[in-house]
Amino acid sequence: MTPMVPLIAYEQADARVRAVYDDIMASRGVDDVNNFWKALAHDPDSLEATWSRLKTLMGSEGALDPLTKELIYVAVSVTNGCDYCIRSHAAAARKKGMTEAQFAELLAVVGLANQTNRLAVGYQVPVDDGLA
Amino acid sequence: MTPMVPLIAYEQADARVRAVYDDIMASRGVDDVNNFWKALAHDPDSLEATWSRLKTLMGSEGALDPLTKELIYVAVSVTNGCDYCIRSHAAAARKKGMTEAQFAELLAVVGLANQTNRLAVGYQVPVDDGLA
Amino acid sequence: MTPMVPLIAYEQADARVRAVYDDIMASRGVDDVNNFWKALAHDPDSLEATWSRLKTLMGSEGALDPLTKELIYVAVSVTNGCDYCIRSHAAAARKKGMTEAQFAELLAVVGLANQTNRLAVGYQVPVDDGLA
Amino acid sequence: MTPMVPLIAYEQADARVRAVYDDIMASRGVDDVNNFWKALAHDPDSLEATWSRLKTLMGSEGALDPLTKELIYVAVSVTNGCDYCIRSHAAAARKKGMTEAQFAELLAVVGLANQTNRLAVGYQVPVDDGLA
Amino acid sequence: MTPMVPLIAYEQADARVRAVYDDIMASRGVDDVNNFWKALAHDPDSLEATWSRLKTLMGSEGALDPLTKELIYVAVSVTNGCDYCIRSHAAAARKKGMTEAQFAELLAVVGLANQTNRLAVGYQVPVDDGLA
Amino acid sequence: MTPMVPLIAYEQADARVRAVYDDIMASRGVDDVNNFWKALAHDPDSLEATWSRLKTLMGSEGALDPLTKELIYVAVSVTNGCDYCIRSHAAAARKKGMTEAQFAELLAVVGLANQTNRLAVGYQVPVDDGLA
Numbered sequence: 001m002t003p004m005v006p007l008i009a010y011e012q013a014d015a016r017v018r019a020v021y022d023d024i025m026a027s028r029g030v031d032d033v034n035n036f037w038k039a040l041a042h043d044p045d046s047l048e049a050t051w052s053r054l055k056t057l058m059g060s061e062g063a064l065d066p067l068t069k070e071l072i073y074v075a076v077s078v079t080n081g082c083d084y085c086i087r088s089h090a091a092a093a094r095k096k097g098m099t100e101a102q103f104a105e106l107l108a109v110v111g112l113a114n115q116t117n118r119l120a121v122g123y124q125v126p127v128d129d130g131l132a
Numbered sequence: 133m134t135p136m137v138p139l140i141a142y143e144q145a146d147a148r149v150r151a152v153y154d155d156i157m158a159s160r161g162v163d164d165v166n167n168f169w170k171a172l173a174h175d176p177d178s179l180e181a182t183w184s185r186l187k188t189l190m191g192s193e194g195a196l197d198p199l200t201k202e203l204i205y206v207a208v209s210v211t212n213g214c215d216y217c218i219r220s221h222a223a224a225a226r227k228k229g230m231t232e233a234q235f236a237e238l239l240a241v242v243g244l245a246n247q248t249n250r251l252a253v254g255y256q257v258p259v260d261d262g263l264a
Numbered sequence: 265m266t267p268m269v270p271l272i273a274y275e276q277a278d279a280r281v282r283a284v285y286d287d288i289m290a291s292r293g294v295d296d297v298n299n300f301w302k303a304l305a306h307d308p309d310s311l312e313a314t315w316s317r318l319k320t321l322m323g324s325e326g327a328l329d330p331l332t333k334e335l336i337y338v339a340v341s342v343t344n345g346c347d348y349c350i351r352s353h354a355a356a357a358r359k360k361g362m363t364e365a366q367f368a369e370l371l372a373v374v375g376l377a378n379q380t381n382r383l384a385v386g387y388q389v390p391v392d393d394g395l396a
Numbered sequence: 397m398t399p400m401v402p403l404i405a406y407e408q409a410d411a412r413v414r415a416v417y418d419d420i421m422a423s424r425g426v427d428d429v430n431n432f433w434k435a436l437a438h439d440p441d442s443l444e445a446t447w448s449r450l451k452t453l454m455g456s457e458g459a460l461d462p463l464t465k466e467l468i469y470v471a472v473s474v475t476n477g478c479d480y481c482i483r484s485h486a487a488a489a490r491k492k493g494m495t496e497a498q499f500a501e502l503l504a505v506v507g508l509a510n511q512t513n514r515l516a517v518g519y520q521v522p523v524d525d526g527l528a
Numbered sequence: 529m530t531p532m533v534p535l536i537a538y539e540q541a542d543a544r545v546r547a548v549y550d551d552i553m554a555s556r557g558v559d560d561v562n563n564f565w566k567a568l569a570h571d572p573d574s575l576e577a578t579w580s581r582l583k584t585l586m587g588s589e590g591a592l593d594p595l596t597k598e599l600i601y602v603a604v605s606v607t608n609g610c611d612y613c614i615r616s617h618a619a620a621a622r623k624k625g626m627t628e629a630q631f632a633e634l635l636a637v638v639g640l641a642n643q644t645n646r647l648a649v650g651y652q653v654p655v656d657d658g659l660a
Numbered sequence: 661m662t663p664m665v666p667l668i669a670y671e672q673a674d675a676r677v678r679a680v681y682d683d684i685m686a687s688r689g690v691d692d693v694n695n696f697w698k699a700l701a702h703d704p705d706s707l708e709a710t711w712s713r714l715k716t717l718m719g720s721e722g723a724l725d726p727l728t729k730e731l732i733y734v735a736v737s738v739t740n741g742c743d744y745c746i747r748s749h750a751a752a753a754r755k756k757g758m759t760e761a762q763f764a765e766l767l768a769v770v771g772l773a774n775q776t777n778r779l780a781v782g783y784q785v786p787v788d789d790g791l792a
Contacts, residue, residue, distance in 0.1 A: 076242055510777070608739065653661075
C-alpha cells in the first residue's frame, strides 16, 4: 500500500520532528519509529499531541496496567477494521506480555460484544431500572 | 424507549426460556434477568446460544480475567455507540471491581484508539516490515 | 427528540415539496408522510432524489422482492445503530409481510455477521484461493 | 495478507478441531475448510460455538430461507467493510442461488440504507407517532 | 484486488451505460471513467441515479463550495475506512485545490472528532440545555 | 439521559479542573462549560489534553478555516451516530456562520459518501492506476 504522503525518515526530518522521533525511540528502546509516525510527521502539531498523549496514557501504569490498555486498543481497532492498527497494537501487546491464548480470547470477546450490541439495538431494548 | 417486541417476564415464559432465566439468575445471584434477555426470549435458539457463550466466556477465568474481559466489552460497546450495552456492561464491570478511575482511563484509551485508527487509515499507512 | 430543523408540514410546504409528499402518500396509500421526509424537505434536491431512488428501488419487484429488500434495509440500520431507521423500516417490513419470527431471525443473522466480521478481521484471515 | 496466527491445517489439528472440520466439510460437501476456520481453530471453544450457531442458523430453513439469510450476511459485511466476509459470504450466496442482478440490487439497497441512516441521524428526526 | 464483478469498459458497454460514461468524461474533462463506475455499470439504474446525484451535488457551487464538499466526502470515507474512497476523493479534492497542509489538518479533525465522539458516548453525556 | 458519572460543576471542581474551565469560558466568551467537559473532568489528564488539542485545532485559522473544520466535525459525528456531538458541533458551526442551507447540503454529502463508500466496498473496486 502506498501511503497518501511520503513517509518522513529521520534524516529528512527537521529538528521538531526529530525530537519526537528521538523520544519515541528512547521510550521504546528501538532504533527506528513506525511508519505511523513517519506519516504523521507531515503535521508536527498532530505528531506532538498524539505522541504526548499516547506516551502518557499507554506507556505507564495508571488506573489500568499497560497490557490491559493495549488489549483495549486492539479491541477498538478490530471493531473499526483498521488493519494497520490491529497489527501494530497486537505487536505492542505481545511485547507487554500478551499470550496467543489471550489474543484469541480477546477476539472472542470482541466478536461477542459486536454481536450482542446489535441484538440490543435491533430489539431496541430499554435500559433496565437502576441503570437508566 | 419501547422495545420492538414485548419483553417476556418469567411468568409468561415457557419452560425452555425459564430454564435459561433460571440459569442466568443462579449464575449471577440475582432475582430477575435484564431486559436484554426478556427481548431475546422471543428467539429461544438465539437466547440459549447467546447465554451459553456469554456465560462460558465472560463468567469464568480464562486466558484473561473476568474484569479485563468486561472492560473489553465496554470498549467495543462505546465504539459502536450502543447505549444499552454501555450501561449494562459498565454495571457488570463495576460489580467485578472496576473503579471510577479505571472507567475513565478505559474511555481515554477508547477515544485515543478511535483517533489514531483514523489517522492510520487516512494516511493509508503501510504495515511496517516485520508486522506484514 | 427535537429535530435539528423544524419539520415541514404539508400546509407549510411549497409546490415542489408538496409534489413529493403527494407522490409518497399516493404510492403508500397513507394520508401523511413520515417525519423523515418532513425534515428532508428543507433540501428539495435531496428530497426528490432520495424519494425517487427509494420509490424505484424499494417499492417494486426487481431482482429481489420488496420484502427481502426491506429486511436488508433493517439489517443495515441495526448494524449502524439508527433507531429511527430501525423503527420505520421494521414497520415497513411488517406491512410487506414480515412476521415476528422473521424479525427475530433477521436480528440473529445480523448479530452473527457482526460477530464473525470481527473474528475475520481480528485474525486478519487471508482470502481463500478461488475467492481472491 | 499474513494472518495473525498460523492457519491450522487438518493434518495439524487435534481431535476436537478435526471433529468440527469434519462436520463443516460434511455439511457443505467440500473437501477442505475455509481459512476462517483454520484461524479460529486456535480457540476451540470459539470454533465450536461459532460453527454450531452458524450451521443451525444459516444452513437450514427457518422463518427465513437460507438465501435471504445469506443476503443479510453480505449486507452487514459490506456495511462493516469486511473484505474477507464479503467475498466468502457472496460466494456462499451464489451457491445458494444468488444471481448477479440480485447481488447488484443488494448493494444498491445497502448503499441507500447507509445514506438515509445518516440523513435520519443528521437531522435528528424524531420517531413518528405510532412507531415510538 | 479483484472486483466482485468484471469491470465494464467503454467498448463493452451498451448505449445506456455509455451515455453515463460520456457525461462523466465530459463533466470531468478526462478520457476514461474510474473503476467505480465500471463496476456500478452492472446496475444501470444505480449508475444513473448515483452519477446524477453526485454530479449535481459535488460538481457545482451550492450552499457549500465544491472543495469543502469534497473534504467532507474524504472525512466520511476515512471514518468508514474505505480505502478506495479515500484515494479517489482525496485525488478529487487535490484537483479542486486541496493542499497537503489542508489534507493533514482534515485528518487531524477527523481523528479528534472520532475521539471525542466516543468520550461523549462513553460518559453518556446528556445534551446541554438549549441544544436538546 | 443520566450520565455515567456525576457532572462536575465549577464550584465542585478542584484548581486544575477550574483552570481548564476558565480557559474554555474565556476562549468561547461563555459563562459556563458544556456537559461534555463536566463529565471529562473526572479524568483531568484527558480533560487537559482534549481541550488543549481542540482549542488549538478547532479554534484557530490553520490550513483550513474554523467553519470548514467544524463542518468536518459534524460530518464525522453524523457518520458515527453521536447525538450529543451532532447537536453540540452543529451549534458551534452555526456560531461560526453555518447557514441552514449549508447544514442541509452537508448532510446530503455525508449521506452520499456513506452510500458510495458501501458501493465501492461491496463491489470490491480496485484502486485506479495512478491512485494506488
